[in-house]
Amino acid sequence: MNTEVVMQELEALGKERMKKMYVSNGAHEPVFGVATGAMKPLFKQIKINQPLAEELYATGNYDAMYFAGIIADPKAMTVADYDRWIDAAYFYMLSDYVVAVTLSEADIAQEVADTWIASGEELRMSAGWSCYCWLLGNRKDTEFDETKISDMLDLVKNTIHTAPERAKYAMNNFLYTVAVSYIPLHDKAFETAKAVGPVEIIQDKTKSKFLSASENIQKALDKTRIGFKRKHVRC
Known part of the structure; x- marks a missing residue:
């Protein structure tokens, strides 16, 4: 075809x-x-x-x-291929639900996501943080460096309120995902989410909404969903 x-x-x-x-x-x-x-x-x-x-x-x-x-075929794609894809991803449904999802099944996922998070560009940052959410929600806890994820929690705590709008969504989701899907840092992620508090998202010049990772983590706790992992990332 x-x-x-x-x-x-x-x-x-x-x-x-x-x-x-x-x-x-x-x-x-x-x-x-x-x-x-x-x-x-x-x-x-x-x-x-x-x-x-x-x-x-x-x-x-x-x-x-x-x-x-x-x-x-995520494993057949190179760093340059993923950069080309993120360059063409003109809004968040492409950056976070196509490029980040595809990247999360690649061996180079963390390497590429780290670069995007550090880029300062809204959709690259959003895709990088989202990729970690897909990774943490699917792969075994042993596949991650606990110190690195802990440092990323600190980075969210220190920068989320001044980050670009779509990056705020993904960073907020990262707090939730670590708390729910990465057992070694559940406590720290929950405490970080509480310290961060509500995150204001400016939707347009006249209105904004607030995200609360800590509230959603508490809901997951109430439903005993801690430790949840997806069997598959892509459909």
């Missing part, structure tokens, strides 16, 4: 309601509005296909870029 055929298949799966939802979150044309679940039968036909994933990602079509993440 080639790029042209896949694009036709995706266009046929598009729904106006989904398109409006994606656009309201930051997607821009071209976009078909395909529900992620509707892509699964197409994935079963194609399976992993990195050359096709590259062609689809390069179209700039949101749905094609998302599907590229599903059929990509």
Whole structure:
């Protein structure tokens, strides 16, 4: 199945309601509005296909870029490939749910994510922190350096309130994910979240909302979800 055929298949799966939802979150044309679940039968036909994933990602079509993440071969991608993908990720649904998710299955995940977190660029930072959330929520605790994750908690504590808006979301989620999915630092993550307090997200010039990692950690505690790990990151 080639790029042209896949694009036709995706266009046929598009729904106006989904398109409006994606656009309201930051997607821009071209976009078909395909529900992620509707892509699964197409994935079963194609399976992993990195050359096709590259062609689809390069179209700039949101749905094609998302599907590229599903059929990509994360371990075949280099640092330069991931940098190219994040360069083209023009809003958070691509940076955090396509690029970061794909990266989280690569052997170089932490190396690349560390660079992005240190970049100071909003969507690179967001993708880097999000990648760690996907990693921590899926891989065994023994695969991480406890001192490094502890230092990252300190970094969140010291910088989250002045970070770019999308990075704030991902950093707040990092506090939650460490507390819930990384047992060695559960206590520290919970205490850090309490110290951070509510995080203000400015949605536009007239309104803002507040995130609270500590409240969500408490809810997870109440539901005995501490230690939760996903079996799979990608669908």
